[in-house]
Amino acid sequence: MSTQLSFDLPARAALGRDDFFISPSNALAVAMIDTPDTWSNGKLLLIGPKGSGKTHLAHVWAAQSGARIISALTLQEDDVPDLLRTPLVIEDIDQITKDHALETALFHLHNLAQAEGRALLFTAKSQPQHWGLTLPDLASRLQAIQTATLEAPDDTLLTAVLMKLFADRQLNPAPDVIPFLALRIDRSFAAAQQVVAALDKAALDAGRAITRAFASAALDKIREDSAHSDAQQE
Template sequence: MQLGLDLPVRTARGRDDFLVAPSNAMAVAMIENWRNWTSAKMVLSGPEGAGKTHLTHVWAQAAEAQIIAAVDLSVDDVPELARRAIAVEDVPEIAGNADAQTALFHLHNMVLAEGHSLLLTGTGPVAHWGITLPDLESRLRGTLEATIDSPDDALLSAVFVKLLADRQLMPPPDMIPYLLNRMDRSFAEANRIVTLLDRESLARKRPVTRALAAVVLDKDAVETR
């Protein structure tokens, strides 16, 4: 019997831990082919929780690159950041931040001028990122883009297994099909449900089971009405 224990979450982000499926196979192939990116840069886009951060870490390891959140960018830091390959995550989050957009514009130009590679990530297509600095927006629109699509049931099932394994939990065979029949089909929802399951398991000191999943989903439905 697997009781709920307050164990640390250890997110596996190696290449072998990434779950390849038709919805993300093209993005994986383009990440692995990073040395041949047009103009040495690429945009990785897709829905929340689709695996963009995981793939970014895979690329960063291969390219010996640094990873930085777009909201943390500063013009003063650009010369140091541009000394190696770099990934800038969650670019849409600076849609209303003129200073960060200016920093990203200069970083974009300097990284490429120094002969390094640049990876940019965000939710949805570049056209919807809300970038208002014209020079930066035009450069982003002209960047090779790899898209991760919404998952099918097979991939969502595998994602559930991985998310639970990250929390050192092992689901019974009947639990995941039950969850798939009662949830919105998205990576973000899978992650949210696993968090709720883990929390409820710890609170009740009970293993993660189909019965516990039913309790969690019923409780969540009531609270979100």
């Protein structure tokens, strides 16, 4: 029986333009990333669930435009002029809510970028009206930004996402594993990430190759653990 050599290596996401798989569920968002001259007032808000490709597309645009990429949680008002020396990507701006200093910094950054004609790309998991922003002027500005949404994956995209997640972890499952998983996991990016991470750990622990039978057993274990966790919370 063949054995897959497993090493506990960190997953390194491939974030190049050619590594992003285009399908009907994300084609519009990709088209907007590729045409920043069409963004209203030079700004775009990229929305999608965890694992949907927001960060990947942010890196694609940054490479094309020479933009810097920062986390919204690192924003400081004193840094705003320096940050706007180039186009800028601000990731996870929905996480700044109810933090007055962060909201104020973003407000001033938004205004200065507009005055200087500097392009901005934001990423978030939902629309601004759902964030609970406490600065009304910031809320109104962000709600007016043009948006692009990464939809839940279709079958083709889910298969491609699974392939990429395995590749990022330097795993080589048997050829029938990915089609098997695509038909049996929840139709979401989070589910794909969860199952690949679980298979990576299980294969490492067992010193086994990732076959269809191994993947089936791992799925059963994930479901059992989930059911047990739900029962404990009731």
